[in-house]
Amino acid sequence: MKSNDWLHGFRHSSPYINAHRGRTVVLTLPGDAIGHGNFINIIHDIALLCSLGVRLVVAFGARPQIQARLDGAGMASTFSLGLRVTEEQHLPLVLEAVGGLRAALESQLSMGLVNSPMHNARIRVSSGNYVVAxxxxxxxxxxxxxxxxxxxVDVAGIESLLELGHIVLLxxxxxxxxxxxxNLSYEDVGSQVAAALKAEKLIAFIDGQGVLDNDGALIRELSARQASDRLARDTMASENATLLRAACDACVKGVxxxxxISYRDDGALLEELFTRDGSGTLVSGDLYEQIRPARVEDIGGIVELIRPLEEQGVLIRRSREMLETEVDCFVVAERDGSIVGCAALYQYPDEEAxxxxxxxxxxAYRRAGRGDELLAMVEKLARGQALRKLFALTTQTEHWFRERGFEPSTVQELPGPKLAAYNSRRKSKVFVKPLD
Structure with a gap:
């Protein structure tokens, strides 16, 4: 029988395609990536993102290409604090290396051969003096x-090109x-441009799979704070540390x-953007805002947040004592030390629910995606506890839940203990979402 794995994956990528359409994404490509055998696949994936309506800025590096030019001319080059020292006599060779690489990238992005992923792409690539140094x-x-x-950064100039559907090459x-x-660090260019554009994402290609722990295993997620702490105590390869530092800096500034992700792995870019687990390491900007498990000291903020909803009858009333007892069930969204969102996960392991x-x-934060982030955290916790479905009771937010994959159910389908405690006078509707 013919496998339909591709069909399942393609259909389930739709929410991610919709989420990224019209959003600005900055890619950083080291010079080593441009010389790697997998680079042509990255070009194809960039073309696909462009066709899906993603606004793309590509910042590229040229360290090995510059080094080759200098070596060929018999000129010595030194590094200090991770940066190349660019002497005046080096500059013409730097400009030659970068200019040649830019032309090569433009030619790659201009391909349109029949029977290739680039056929009919007709990508417009623009570059220029958009970075003041x-x-x-x-x-x-x-x-x-x-x-x-x-x-x-000339934000207005770059935005005008993105509005025209151009890929901006920096x-x-x-x-x-x-x-x-x-001569600039491409990591600095990518990070600063992403922050200036208020980009949705900064995607940095690296030689390895992502950020690794001390045992060599991939770290899937890091908060900006955790990443900064890691940089302070770990001895990472200098270029990898520079990339991670640039990622942290971008997140602190609003990205x-x-x-x-790896430039060696075919499809790493698409997997990172269009699947739930991704392929590399995600750094989230939570130095000023984070979704995290609740602590006892958060009780006052939770009480203040839910009191108006309790008074309106949207939420059932919970005493401070009850919240203190159940605080381990809660996650919160914190911003600048204030609790701006909360959610609780109550487990029914016998029913795997x-x-x-x-x-x-x-x-003030309901239109900024905090609800979706809280839901994502609760779903992640539920999957971690081997729960197979998530249910919610609501009287006023039916459509919000339905738009996020919850299906109507019946009171009789509730787990036994919850069914026994169900308040029929509230007439709450039941919605269920499978966690596959």
């Missing part, structure tokens, strides 16, 4: 010469009002998610 200067006694840092170069060109309860989001 300043010199790094002298650090720890080292003069970095024409090595620079991002000073300002080389590791920046220009100053004095007419000087500077919601940063992803670190969990109840989503006491679900509340501050009205």
């Amino acid at each position: 300043r010199p790094v200067g002298v650090l720890d006694g080292t003069d970095y010469g024409f090595t620079g840092k991002v000073r300002r 080389p590791p170069l920046g220009y100053s009002p004095t007419g000087d060109a500077f 919601r998610r940063a992803h670190i 969990g109840e989503l309860s006491c679900f509340a989001v501050d009205p």
